[in-house]
Amino acid sequence: MSAEPPQPPQPPAEPPPPNAPPQRPDVPPQPPGAPLDAPPEPPRAAGPARADVAVSARSLTKRFGATVAVDGLHLDVPRGAFFGLLGPNGAGKTTTLRMVTGLLRPDAGQVLLEGVDVWEDPPRVKDRIGVLPEDLQLFDRLRGRELLTYTGLLRGLDAEVVEDRAGQLLDVFDLTSSQDEMVVDYSHGMRKKVALAAALLHSPRVLFLDEPFEAIDPVSGRTIRTVLQRFTADGGTVVLSSHVMALVEQLCDHVAIVAHGQVVDAGPLAEVAGGGSLEDRFVHLVGAREVGEGALAWLGSSSD
Amino acid sequence: MARLLVRLKLRLLGNRFHQGVQPALGFTMAVIGGFLAAAFGFSAFNATVDGDRDVVVLGMALLWLGWILVPALTFTADETLDPRRFQLLPLRNRQLVVGLLAAGVVGVGGIATLIAVSGAAVGAGRAAGQGIAGLVALVVVVLLAVTCIAWSRAVLTLLADVLATRRGREIGAALGVLLLIALWLTPQLLFGGSPMVDGANLDLSAPAELARWSPGGLGAVGVLAAADGRLVLALAAAGGLLVLTVLALLLWAFALGRLARRSPARSTSRRSSALYPAWLAWLPRSRATAVAVRFLRSLVRDPRVRSQALGQLFLVVPMVAVGAPAGVFSSDYAPLLAAGLAFPFGLMASNQFALDGPALWVHEVTGADGHADMRGRDLAVVLLATPVIVVAAVALAAVSGGWSMLPAALLLAAGVLVLVLGASNLSSVLLPVPVPERGDNLFGTSASGQGCINTALLLVVYAVVAALITPMILPVVLVEPVGWRTFAAVLGLGYAILGGWLLTRAAAASLRTRGPDLLQAVDWRRG
Numbered sequence: 001m002s003a004e005p006p007q008p009p010q011p012p013a014e015p016p017p018p019n020a021p022p023q024r025p026d027v028p029p030q031p032p033g034a035p036l037d038a039p040p041e042p043p044r045a046a047g048p049a050r051a052d053v054a055v056s057a058r059s060l061t062k063r064f065g066a067t068v069a070v071d072g073l074h075l076d077v078p079r080g081a082f083f084g085l086l087g088p089n090g091a092g093k094t095t096t097l098r099m100v101t102g103l104l105r106p107d108a109g110q111v112l113l114e115g116v117d118v119w120e121d122p123p124r125v126k127d128r129i130g131v132l133p134e135d136l137q138l139f140d141r142l143r144g145r146e147l148l149t150y151t152g153l154l155r156g157l158d159a160e161v162v163e164d165r166a167g168q169l170l171d172v173f174d175l176t177s178s179q180d181e182m183v184v185d186y187s188h189g190m191r192k193k194v195a196l197a198a199a200l201l202h203s204p205r206v207l208f209l210d211e212p213f214e215a216i217d218p219v220s221g222r223t224i225r226t227v228l229q230r231f232t233a234d235g236g237t238v239v240l241s242s243h244v245m246a247l248v249e250q251l252c253d254h255v256a257i258v259a260h261g262q263v264v265d266a267g268p269l270a271e272v273a274g275g276g277s278l279e280d281r282f283v284h285l286v287g288a289r290e291v292g293e294g295a296l297a298w299l300g301s302s303s304d
Numbered sequence: 305m306a307r308l309l310v311r312l313k314l315r316l317l318g319n320r321f322h323q324g325v326q327p328a329l330g331f332t333m334a335v336i337g338g339f340l341a342a343a344f345g346f347s348a349f350n351a352t353v354d355g356d357r358d359v360v361v362l363g364m365a366l367l368w369l370g371w372i373l374v375p376a377l378t379f380t381a382d383e384t385l386d387p388r389r390f391q392l393l394p395l396r397n398r399q400l401v402v403g404l405l406a407a408g409v410v411g412v413g414g415i416a417t418l419i420a421v422s423g424a425a426v427g428a429g430r431a432a433g434q435g436i437a438g439l440v441a442l443v444v445v446v447l448l449a450v451t452c453i454a455w456s457r458a459v460l461t462l463l464a465d466v467l468a469t470r471r472g473r474e475i476g477a478a479l480g481v482l483l484l485i486a487l488w489l490t491p492q493l494l495f496g497g498s499p500m501v502d503g504a505n506l507d508l509s510a511p512a513e514l515a516r517w518s519p520g521g522l523g524a525v526g527v528l529a530a531a532d533g534r535l536v537l538a539l540a541a542a543g544g545l546l547v548l549t550v551l552a553l554l555l556w557a558f559a560l561g562r563l564a565r566r567s568p569a570r571s572t573s574r575r576s577s578a579l580y581p582a583w584l585a586w587l588p589r590s591r592a593t594a595v596a597v598r599f600l601r602s603l604v605r606d607p608r609v610r611s612q613a614l615g616q617l618f619l620v621v622p623m624v625a626v627g628a629p630a631g632v633f634s635s636d637y638a639p640l641l642a643a644g645l646a647f648p649f650g651l652m653a654s655n656q657f658a659l660d661g662p663a664l665w666v667h668e669v670t671g672a673d674g675h676a677d678m679r680g681r682d683l684a685v686v687l688l689a690t691p692v693i694v695v696a697a698v699a700l701a702a703v704s705g706g707w708s709m710l711p712a713a714l715l716l717a718a719g720v721l722v723l724v725l726g727a728s729n730l731s732s733v734l735l736p737v738p739v740p741e742r743g744d745n746l747f748g749t750s751a752s753g754q755g756c757i758n759t760a761l762l763l764v765v766y767a768v769v770a771a772l773i774t775p776m777i778l779p780v781v782l783v784e785p786v787g788w789r790t791f792a793a794v795l796g797l798g799y800a801i802l803g804g805w806l807l808t809r810a811a812a813a814s815l816r817t818r819g820p821d822l823l824q825a826v827d828w829r830r831g
Contacts, residue, residue, distance in 0.1 A: 102669070102820065103668055103820055103823060105820045122819070123671035123673075125671065126672075131669050133665060135662065139598060139602075139660070139663050141606040142601065145579075146578070146601075149579040149594075150594050150598055151666060153579075153589060153593075154667060154670045156591060156672065182605070
């Protein structure tokens with residue numbers, strides 16, 4: 001991915017240690033295993049929007065009290081990409097997605113969506129995006145079909161178009177038989193599917209999906225994958241957050257790894273993986289704690 | 305285990321002060337409310353032990369009944385310790401029951417109950433003139449408080465199967481509201497007045513005789529026996545309470561075991577899924593009408609919205625209770641009272657965004673103008689209020705014969721509704737009060753004291769709205785001759801339309817700039 005604008009080459013401050021992963025030329029060198037101790041990447045000017053970038057975030061920052069959830073994050077998502085936002089629990093993925101989609105006001109930073117500032121012209125941006133949040137708070141006293149109709153009318157779509165698309169989406173996501181049940185009575189997987197249908201209803205150009213495959217059965221998962229792949233093949237952009245490496249490796253062509261509120265690596269999947277597995281690279285970058293041989297020695301012995 | 309759970313409970317309560325200003329303030333208000341209730345109960349029981357003894361019997365019986373009914377019908381038991389969180393631990397039900405009982409006593413309700421009933425023990429000691437009688441009475445009231453808590457938990461856990469279904473919880477919540485209304489109206493129906501006012505004239509002996517047979521009544525019998533110096537009878541009552549407590553604990557342990565074995569229930573409904581109901585099919589399809597229809601559907605289907613929004617209509621009860629004995633319904637002014645209905649209807653929109661809760665993101669993510677959303681909710685209120693107000697005005701005119709006042713009454717009602725809706729729109733943006741989800745957790749409810757904060761904010765809104773509508777009402781009531789009143793009502797309607805428009809415009813302007821902040825503010829999970 002052309003995730004970052006070209007940077008003048010900088011000599012590393014120290015020679016890399018022997019077990020360091022290969023460094024990409026467009027990513028500043030990071031000390032392996034301790035990337036979070038490194039100073040944050042210097043902010044780059046947003047500059048004019050590039051035609052090949054769908055989403056661009058610069059110096060995005062959000063604090064909740066004393067906790068810094070997102071800490072000067074930079075991110076570029078190429079247009080038409082299937083982009084995976086990876087990170088351990090609490091890394092700041094959900095907060096980032098909420099800020100990028102205009103649902104949470106950042107303390108600092110800028111977000112451009114197809115060249116439009118999310119916080120300067122929200123209606124123009126929100127018309128182009130579809131969002132599937134992680135917590136799935138919906139108007140759950142509406143029935144499945146009612147929810148889709150409601151969402152379509154909120155978005156200003158013509159009533160007939162809404163009815164037509166809602167029927168098709170319910171059919172594709174295998175929800176036709178439960179369209180007359182209230183969403184409050186749906187299983188978690190069904191809620192996810194109806195929320196995804198609502199996010200697709202207005203044919204957005206960029207889809208933001210927070211853990212979209214969580215609690216989804218394999219059959220539905222395959223359907224969703226097919227729909228999303230067709231979406232990107234037609235020029236749409238998908239940004240999904242997950243910590244399931246296998247899923248991201250299977251679906252995404254670009255990834256960014258987030259830890260402690262910062263992007264610690266980003267680019268095309270193969271480049272980020274660096275010839276190894278994405279999981280190894282991920283664990284290396286976020287700094288996995290090894291379990292020493294002496295630890296938990298009692299585990300497995302009888303408790304009687 | 306009991307000590308551990310008590311410490312856990314204290315830690316959870318103490319953590320309220322580290323969760324931000326609102327939970328800390330809410331908990332503080334709950335403690336103050338509990339203290340006031342405890343002080344009132346203490347002095348009332350203390351004074352009546354050697355006074356009107358029927359009040360002691362009824363008071364203690366109602367205390368026990370309240371501990372059973374209120375949590376069972378509103379699911380507002382211990383909000384901090386959910387037994388299901390302990391299911392994975394290798395604890396025997398007996399250990400868990402005793403531990404949770406001890407932790408239950410530590411809560412605001414438990415301590416307030418203990419303080420209140422100990423007033424009866426002090427009164428008994430004073431009446432008997434001997435310390436030992438007071439001591440025995442103290443044993444009785446402590447056992448009474450423990451019995452109340454134990455039975456409350458046992459009944460709530462026993463009802464778990466029913467409450468596990470969404471429909472069961474919602475029926476329970478509806479019954480809880482009906483119970484409150486019934487309690488409010490009972491003095492009116494039975495005695496034709498409020499016992500607070502006419503207490504001296506009431507004969508409570510018959511209900512007190514019945515109440516003696518309840519566990520609460522048994523406690524009262526023990527206290528009164530101690531006050532008379534009949535210590536053996538008092539001790540026998542204490543023994544009876546002990547047996548009742550043990551029975552409750554056994555029942556609770558049994559119910560906990562059953563709770564662990566049951567499978568989650570799921571209720572479903574199958575009906576037509578058109579968003580617009582048949583009676584509103586004539587509405588044009590737009591964002592505003594979609595919001596109106598969804599708001600109306602929420603009023604029917606969502607107990608949170610129903611209780612919050614329709615709770616405003618509860619204001620009518622005291623109006624009727626005060627107005628009926630004064631004969632206002634038979635005066636020429638009676639039709640004007642229909643305009644009073646517009647006030648609670650208009651207030652239904654006063655917390656309109658918070659009623660959507662975190663689901664409000666569905667609106668926010670569309671990026672569309674929030675003004676349309678307000679218009680939609682206002683439209684829903686108008687659709688609801690109009691037939692009720694018109695029918696009420698006509699009925700009052702028919703009853704009182706004050707037909708000449710009908711046009712002024714309808715104009716005044718329209719004005720009040722428009723102005724109150726404008727004020728409600730603004731308050732819903734500036735003063736959103738998060739509405740917690742209820743019923744997800746059998747033992748869960750909103751944070752302690754949230755109700756106090758809600759009430760305080762609501763009173764502020766009431767006061768501002770009342771100040772705004774007063775200049776509209778006074779000319780209609782005071783102008784002479786009567787024929788000029790309709791003209792005054794027309795002028796008032798103009799004032800209301802202008803005021804409502806300005807207020808709604810201010811609300812829309814605020815909404816445009818602080819949509820994401822409002823989304824944060826209405827999310828009860830972040831409180």
